[in-house]
Amino acid sequence: MKIGVLGGGAWGTALAQVAARGGAPVTLWAREAEVVSAINDSHENTRFLAGVALSPSIRATSGLAELADCDALLVVVPAQHVRAVLNETPVGATPLVLCAKGIEAGTRRLVGEVAQALHPAAPIAVLSGPTFAHEVAAGLPTAVTLACADPVIGAALADRLAGPSFRPYASDDVIGAEIGGAVKNVLAIACGVVEGAGLGQNARAALIARGFAEMTRFGVARGAQVETLSGLSGLGDLVLTCSSTASRNFSLGMGLGQGKRAADLLSDRLTVAEGAFTAPVLREAAAEAGVDMPVVEAVCALLEGAEVQAVIGALLARPLTRE
Ligand SMILES: NC(=O)C1=CN([C@@H]2O[C@H](COP(=O)(O)OP(=O)(O)OC[C@H]3O[C@@H](n4cnc5c(N)ncnc54)[C@H](O)[C@@H]3O)[C@@H](O)[C@H]2O)C=CC1
Ligand SMILES: O=C(CO)COP(=O)(O)O
Incomplete structure (x- = not known):
């Protein structure tokens, strides 16, 4: 072949x-x-x-x-x-x-x-x-x-x-394999923000778990199988890119967490940080599917220039809910 x-x-x-x-x-x-x-x-x-x-x-x-x-x-x-x-x-x-x-x-x-x-x-x-x-x-x-x-x-x-x-x-499960990879890039930006803003490892683990819940909700709404989302292309890739500065998406998030502007971080990039392009589209797709994705919305707000502490504060102030 x-x-x-x-x-x-x-x-x-x-x-x-x-x-x-x-x-x-x-x-x-x-x-x-x-x-x-x-x-x-x-x-x-x-x-x-x-x-x-x-x-x-x-x-x-x-x-x-x-x-x-x-x-x-x-x-x-x-x-x-x-x-x-x-x-x-x-x-x-x-x-x-x-x-x-x-x-x-x-x-x-x-x-x-x-x-x-x-x-x-x-x-x-x-x-x-x-x-x-x-x-x-x-x-x-x-x-x-x-x-x-x-x-x-x-x-x-x-x-x-x-x-x-x-x-x-x-x-x-072609759709499931694709959704994991697309969504994890946005969540990797969020984990980079946690690192850049010095919010600690508890916060990063919480974000991975709650981010995975968002990925699963969205994936299931688009016809993905849960087994695929919890496999290599979903959870596996999420864990990799949410834990390492070798990830371009995580590194972009670190910059945002340190208070740098998205436009400056993205302006002279030679390589691609797909999450920056996927985030606003994913927000629209989630709204269309009636799926709540607060972490994805927070990443969109940061990419649009919102202030880091305000975005983190709003995320933490959401009403308490069942896991
Ligand atoms: N680098 C990695 O470790 C991995 C990357 N991917 C995915 O692979 C895809 C490609 O990423 P990389 O190979 O890392 O790219 P890269 O960041 O190394 O290089 C940028 C690429 O974008 C291309 N490009 C820029 N403008 C273009 C245009 N107008 N039309 C066509 N191509 C254009 C460049 O030619 C170059 O191939 C992305 O979706 C990425 O998420 C997936 C798994 C691993
Ligand atoms: O998709 C990747 C590894 O699986 C590469 O991640 P980044 O694009 O964030 O570097």
Whole structure:
């Protein structure tokens, strides 16, 4: 199975390295000409994943047409750009594996829903879980959810990507796998705020648990299975990104917690903090579904410039309720 990767950021590059194990040919489309030439000339993505020696069997390209001979495409561009990139990609009935984590602004669609609407003949799969790109690229042990409605295609993709330190777990819950990854990015911002504002470890644990309750409420309302939300792509990824400054979302939250302005923190970013884009869309989607998400609303308020202590005070002053 020849794998193509759409997106030459840190995660697309790390997944290309996974797929190239044993010298298997992989074609990686990157938007930046300098990323294409760095990968082809020196086998390194100096811009987004510096310091990792990439397999020579990864060939980078700027031409989406060159993905036409692939047997499966991993979609790893940021969620807000999936539509534009997939619009230009020759897909047909090739399986699409969505690896971006987010909800599209405007349509409030999960990226798998965007992909399915654009390419109705393509089987849709989702690969998601606790996966810092630099750890995966370094070959450290990692487990992911690989969800696909078609169990035969799901198993073929899992077999193709699995390795001694990369373990896909099968699921048929595509929506559940996507919702975990999208929502946890927003909750990771909230946990970063707790860290930045010095609110302590009790508060962080409380936020993870109450955030998970929000993720579950929203997920169930959108048709997700609770087992998926409490697995690798939901709770697993939530725990990872809510505990580490290696998370871009957590780091963004730390800055907000220290009183910095969201606009300043976001203005000169080279890399993507998806939670900042997902938060307002998730707030709308939750309202539409009639689901209460106070932590998500608090993150939105902070991104819109509200004062940290006022937002935290309002969250803590909510009426007492049952767990
Ligand atoms: N980095 C990680 O550890 C992980 C990232 N992800 C997800 O993977 C997705 C991609 O993130 P990263 O690879 O980390 O990106 P990155 O932050 O390393 O790089 C930014 C990427 O955005 C692309 N980009 C910027 N503007 C664009 C546009 N107008 N059109 C198309 N692409 C554009 C750049 O070409 C580059 O590939 C995100 O949804 C992220 O949440 C998922 C798991 C792990
Ligand atoms: O999704 C990730 C790990 O699973 C990466 O998290 P950040 O985007 O917050 O760095």
